[in-house]
Amino acid sequence: MSEHHAAPTGITRWLFTTNHKDIGTLYLWFSFIMLLLGGSMAMVIRSELMYPGMQVVDPNFFNMMTTMHGLIMVFGAIMPAMVGLANWLIPMMIGAPDMALPRMNNWSFWILPGAAILLVAPMFMGGDFMAGQGPAFGWTFYEPLSGQYGKLAFFVFAVHLLGFSSIMGSINIIATILNMRAPGMTLMKMPMFVWTWLITAFLLIAVMPVLAGVVTMMLTDKYFGTSFFDAAGGGDPVMFQHVFWFFGHPEVYIMILPAFGVVSMIIPTFARKKLFGYASMVYATAAIAFLSFIVWAHHMFTVGMPVAGELYFMYATVMIAVPTAVKVFNWTATMWKGSMTFEIPMLWAIAFVFMFTIGGFTGLMLGLTPVDFQYHDTYFVVAHFHYVLVTGSLFAIIAAFYYWVPKWTGNMYPPLLSKIHFWASLISVNVLFFPQHFIGLAGMPRRIPDYAVQFADWNYWSSIGGFAFGLSQILFLVIVIKTIKGGEKATDQVWESAEGLEWTIPSPAPYHTFATPPEVK
Amino acid sequence: MQVSQKQANARTTRKILLIVVFMFSFGFFVLPPLYAAICDVFGLNGRFIELKKVERAEYIVNVEKRIDESRTIRIEFLTTLNQKLNWEFRAKQNTIDVHPGKVTEVMFYAKNLTNRKVVAQAIPSVTPGYAAKYFSKMECFCFSQQTFEPGEARDMPLRFYVDPNLPKKVKTISLGYTFFDTNRKLASK
Numbered sequence: 001m002s003e004h005h006a007a008p009t010g011i012t013r014w015l016f017t018t019n020h021k022d023i024g025t026l027y028l029w030f031s032f033i034m035l036l037l038g039g040s041m042a043m044v045i046r047s048e049l050m051y052p053g054m055q056v057v058d059p060n061f062f063n064m065m066t067t068m069h070g071l072i073m074v075f076g077a078i079m080p081a082m083v084g085l086a087n088w089l090i091p092m093m094i095g096a097p098d099m100a101l102p103r104m105n106n107w108s109f110w111i112l113p114g115a116a117i118l119l120v121a122p123m124f125m126g127g128d129f130m131a132g133q134g135p136a137f138g139w140t141f142y143e144p145l146s147g148q149y150g151k152l153a154f155f156v157f158a159v160h161l162l163g164f165s166s167i168m169g170s171i172n173i174i175a176t177i178l179n180m181r182a183p184g185m186t187l188m189k190m191p192m193f194v195w196t197w198l199i200t201a202f203l204l205i206a207v208m209p210v211l212a213g214v215v216t217m218m219l220t221d222k223y224f225g226t227s228f229f230d231a232a233g234g235g236d237p238v239m240f241q242h243v244f245w246f247f248g249h250p251e252v253y254i255m256i257l258p259a260f261g262v263v264s265m266i267i268p269t270f271a272r273k274k275l276f277g278y279a280s281m282v283y284a285t286a287a288i289a290f291l292s293f294i295v296w297a298h299h300m301f302t303v304g305m306p307v308a309g310e311l312y313f314m315y316a317t318v319m320i321a322v323p324t325a326v327k328v329f330n331w332t333a334t335m336w337k338g339s340m341t342f343e344i345p346m347l348w349a350i351a352f353v354f355m356f357t358i359g360g361f362t363g364l365m366l367g368l369t370p371v372d373f374q375y376h377d378t379y380f381v382v383a384h385f386h387y388v389l390v391t392g393s394l395f396a397i398i399a400a401f402y403y404w405v406p407k408w409t410g411n412m413y414p415p416l417l418s419k420i421h422f423w424a425s426l427i428s429v430n431v432l433f434f435p436q437h438f439i440g441l442a443g444m445p446r447r448i449p450d451y452a453v454q455f456a457d458w459n460y461w462s463s464i465g466g467f468a469f470g471l472s473q474i475l476f477l478v479i480v481i482k483t484i485k486g487g488e489k490a491t492d493q494v495w496e497s498a499e500g501l502e503w504t505i506p507s508p509a510p511y512h513t514f515a516t517p518p519e520v521k
Numbered sequence: 522m523q524v525s526q527k528q529a530n531a532r533t534t535r536k537i538l539l540i541v542v543f544m545f546s547f548g549f550f551v552l553p554p555l556y557a558a559i560c561d562v563f564g565l566n567g568r569f570i571e572l573k574k575v576e577r578a579e580y581i582v583n584v585e586k587r588i589d590e591s592r593t594i595r596i597e598f599l600t601t602l603n604q605k606l607n608w609e610f611r612a613k614q615n616t617i618d619v620h621p622g623k624v625t626e627v628m629f630y631a632k633n634l635t636n637r638k639v640v641a642q643a644i645p646s647v648t649p650g651y652a653a654k655y656f657s658k659m660e661c662f663c664f665s666q667q668t669f670e671p672g673e674a675r676d677m678p679l680r681f682y683v684d685p686n687l688p689k690k691v692k693t694i695s696l697g698y699t700f701f702d703t704n705r706k707l708a709s710k
Contacts, residue, residue, distance in 0.1 A: 100530040167541055175533040179526060209541050213548030228553055231644045232603070232701030239556045243548060304650050 015110070018102035019511060020087045021408075026109050027084025028401075032477070034076030034116065035394075039470055041069040046432075046466035052453050062449035063136035064123065070139025074255070075162050076116055078389065081397045082258040083108075083169045086197045089404065090173060092502035092509065093191045095182025095518045100175035108168035115161035122151040138447055140248070143218065143229035143240040152222050156215045163208040170201035170208075177201075182501070184520035188282070191500050192275060195282050196261030199289045203250045203257070206293070211247040214240065238303055245296035253292045256356075256388060257285060259396030260327055263349045266403050267331050269498045270346035271338030277330040284323035284330075291320045301372045310369045317367035321360070328357055343495070344418045348399030351426055352392060359387030362437065377447075380440025386433045398425075398476065405483055406490030410508030413483045421479055424472040431465030588622035589685045596683075598627070599697040606641065606702045607634045608669075613676070621655075621685040629662065631700070632674035640703045642666050648695040655684040656694060666703060 008016065017023060044065045048056045057065070087105070091098055099105045123134035135155050137146040146152065177198045181190070190198075217228040218240075227233025229240045260281075268275045275281065297303075298317040301310055331353050340346070362384040366372050375381060406412050435458035440446075444455045451459065490507040501520070505513050596619060598612035609632040619625050633639050643663040647653040658664075662677035669675075683694065 101534065171534050171537045174537060175530045178533055179529040205537055205540050206544050209545035210548035210552075213545050213552075216549060217553070231699065232642055232703060234644075236556070236560075239553060242556060243552050246548070246552070304648075306651055 016106065018098070018106050020091050020099045020102070020105065021509065021511065023099075023105050023109050024084045024086075024088030025408075027080045027087060027112075030109070030112055030116075031077045031079075031081035031084060031397075032480070034072050034080070035473065036477070037120075038069050038072035038077055039473060041065045041072070042466060043470050045069060046463040048449050049451070049459050050463035051460070052451055052456050054450055057449070058130060058132060059449045060136055061130055061132035063138075063447065064132040064134045066447050067135045067138055067141075068120070068123065071119060071135070072116075073389070074139065074251070075119075075159075076112075078255045078393050078397070079166065080112060082197075082200070082255070082393075083166075083173075085193075085258065085262070085397070085400050085404075086169075086173055088408065089502065090176055090194055090197060091180070092407075092505065092513060093194050093500055094177065094180065094185055095501050095514045095520065096176060096180035097512065097514050097517075099172050100180055101172050104168050105172050108165045108172065111161050111165040111168075115158045115165065118154050118158035118161065122154045125151065140244060141218075142244070143221075143237045144231070147218060147222055147229060152218065156219045159215045160212055163212045166204050166208045170204040173197055173201040174205070182514070182517040182520050188279065189520065191261075192264035192278070192281055193258070193261035196257045196264070196285055199285050200254050200257045203254050203289055203292065207247045207250040207254075210243065211251075214243045214247065217243075238300075241300045241303060242297065245299045246293075248299065249296040250289070250292040252385075252388070253288055255393045257289070259352070259356075259393045260285065262396045262400040262403075263331060263352050264327075265500070266345050266349040266399055267334050267353075269403075269495050270343060270349075271335045271340050272497045273334055273338045275330070276333035276336075277326070280326055281330055284326040287323040288320060291316065291323070295320065298367055298372070301369050302376045314367060314369045318364060320367075321364055324360055328353060328360075343402075344413065344415075344422060345399045345403035347422050348395050348402060351422075352395045352399060355387055355391035355395070355430075359384055359392055362387065375440065377445055378440040379436045379444045379446055382446050383433050383436035383440055386436070390433065391429055395425075401480070403495075404502070405480075406494045407502060407505075407507050407509055409484050409487075410490055411483050411485075411487035412490050413479055414487060417475065417479050417482070421472060421475050424475065425469060428465045428468035428472055432462055432469050433465070435459075435462045435465075587685045588620055590620050592621055592689075593618045594621060594683050594687065594691065595693045597693060597695045598629075599695060600629070601697065601699040603699050603701045606639070606700055608632060608639070608641070608700060609634060609674075610698075610700055619683060621683045621687055624659065624680060624682045626678055626680045628676045628678055629698070630674070630676050631667070631669070633669035633672060636671045638671060639669050640666050641669065641700045642703050643698045643700050646697045646699070648697070649691065652687065652691050652694050655687040655691075656696065657682055657684060663698065 014022065014026060017026075042065075044057060045062065048054075048062055048065075087099065090096075120134070123129070123132075126133040133151070135141070135146070135149060135151075137149060141155070146155075149155070177190070177194055217226070220226040221228050221230050221235070227235040229235045229237050231237065264275055264281060295313060295317045297305060297309065297313045301313070305313075335350075342350075362380065366375055366381065366384055402413055402418065439455045439458045439462075442455065444451050444459075492506050493503050494507060495503070501514075501518060502509075504518070595616055597616050598614070600610045600612055602608055602610055609630070611630055613628040613630055617625065617627060631641075645658075645661070645663050647656050658679065658681045660678060660680040662679065667677070
């Protein structure tokens with residue numbers, strides 16, 4: 001490693017960087033910006049739904065908001081945040097000097113802003129912004145509706161670019177983990193976060209090409225006269241749903257498995273015990289990843305499948321509860337009789353375990369074919385996937401921030417503001433999403449700008465919770481900036497009983513770490 | 522040491538890229554025909570099983586011997602126009618009651634209300650989906666594209682029979698036809 005130059009400064013440092021820590025920072029900032037953008041769209045949605053009747057935006061604009069909110073949060077906020085954590089942490093956790101393919105790493109980040117611009121740009125085309133020129137067909141972009149969208153090519157190429165970025169990032173992560181571990185670090189000694197990302201990267205490698213395939217089919221259907229999904233030419237829109245969800249179900253585990261990894265790192269530190277059942281955690285993660293490929297049609301029980309198919313997908317789906325429960329019980333067992341303290345990262349991690357489990361239980365309900373016929377496309381589904389994605393994935397990302405930010409910046413977070421951030425988020429997110437279970441069970445459909453007055457009260461409270469949750473994340477932005485600028489100095493060890501190679505290096509982590517690999521016993 | 526690690530990374534990258542190419546091909550080239558094949562074999566999703574001509578002729582002779590007069594199945598006809606196609610399109614009768622095995626002919630009426638020549642394709646769909654494979658069409662206007670001159674109107678025949686093996690629980694079969702304008706798809710480009 002003798003070829004190091006002096007680090008460039010200014011904008012070129014970020015444009016040309018091949019340093020895993022810089023790229024991790026870029027990913028995390030990008031995802032934060034996308035979180036605020038997608039969040040502001042959620043504010044529009046909740047404003048419109050606060051009262052029955054139409055008051056804030058046109059129906060088409062509302063549809064565009066639900067669509068863009070979903071796409072931006074999934075592809076712009078959660079996924080890049082997880083990749084950012086991987087970039088920052090995996091080399092430090094396995095004792096590697098950097099990612100395996102640093103130049104490609106630079107590419108996989110810098111493709112993202114281009115993809116985001118392609119995705120968002122159609123919203124501002126064609127003069128009248130409030131008319132809603134952007135995609136308005138739901139984040140699942142079901143054919144045949146999406147095929148009629150005039151600016152489909154923007155959407156398709158944005159997804160292609162996102163796919164390239166994810167695939168390159170995954171190649172990097174797999175190559176790093178498989179080839180660059182410090183001597184003595186066998187696979188079964190790897191930190192749980194590294195394990196979950198290894199498996200997630202394989203999921204990405206397997207399904208992002210399928211997503212690229214499905215959007216390419218949409219593109220050729222619209223512009224080159226094929227008929228994959230066009231019934232007029234013998235195609236079948238139902239096939240779209242099958243191919244989409246063949247990607248889509250592994251995708252939801254792509255968003256949650258690294259979160260499992262984060263929580264599996266934090267809980268042992270603050271319970272002052274080793275992670276309970278490390279090996280079973282690894283096998284459970286692998287089992288969840290495998291099962292994710294064979295359950296896709298539970299998203300489309302009402303599409304008209306034969307009973308045998310419905311039963312198969314129901315049993316396979318409910319089977320996922322077994323490895324997931326292994327994980328939840330292991331976290332609980334790790335805390336059992338531990339000397340627990342409740343620092344901010346631990347609060348977020350415990351909130352994750354509790355509320356992700358709520359989302360898991362509603363998932364079990366939705367996985368049962370007969371009841372899914374009632375719940376399908378209602379707010380119950382919205383409540384379910386927000387419990388697993390917001391109080392699941394997003395909470396884990398925030399927990400990861402509080403846990404590792406002293407290592408990243410050398411500063412502790414501001415204690416009082418962080419406590420306010422946690423409690424405000426915890427209360428408001430439940431006021432926001434818990435009532436959606438009720439209005440969903442009562443029959444309110446998702447993706448509609450207006451509703452029957454019987455749903456009015458709970459929608460009102462849900463909106464209040466939504467605004468409070470949105471404001472809480474502005475506070476998070478303040479905390480992030482304050483922590484970067486200064487604060488109580490962190491020690492190298494940071495947390496009393498944190499274990500792992502990343503805690504053996506100074507805080508803040510030097511620009512280059514582990515130029516000579518550490519020995520792992 | 523450094524070189525061997527680079528080689529290892531390159532090897533890993535090549536292997537993963539193979540998976541990427543494989544999965545894209547699987548999604549793009551394998552899944553659509555596989556989907557169509559599975560639907561055809563199991564008669565899923567309202568798709569029909571197309572018997573070969575010889576098989577069909579033999580089969581029909583046998584079916585005619587097995588007319589099941591103990592059962593009456595109600596066939597409902599639904600007609601839809603897609604993409605705002607300015608046509609009139611309806612079945613001459615909304616429903617018909619048939620015995621399984623009996624070959625029956627019904628007529629559909631369509632009129633081109635536009636002042637241009639339209640080539641349209643009717644796409645059938647059977648509900649419930651699992652009844653699709655028991656609903657056999659011998660002659661249908663949906664077998665080929667239909668060309669209509671401006672203002673042209675005509676009756677179009679459908680000859681079909683319901684296979685006597687139809688599960689006992691099926692009392693009603695809905696047959697839907699959607700007319701698609703095939704010009705529009707080409708014109709929109």
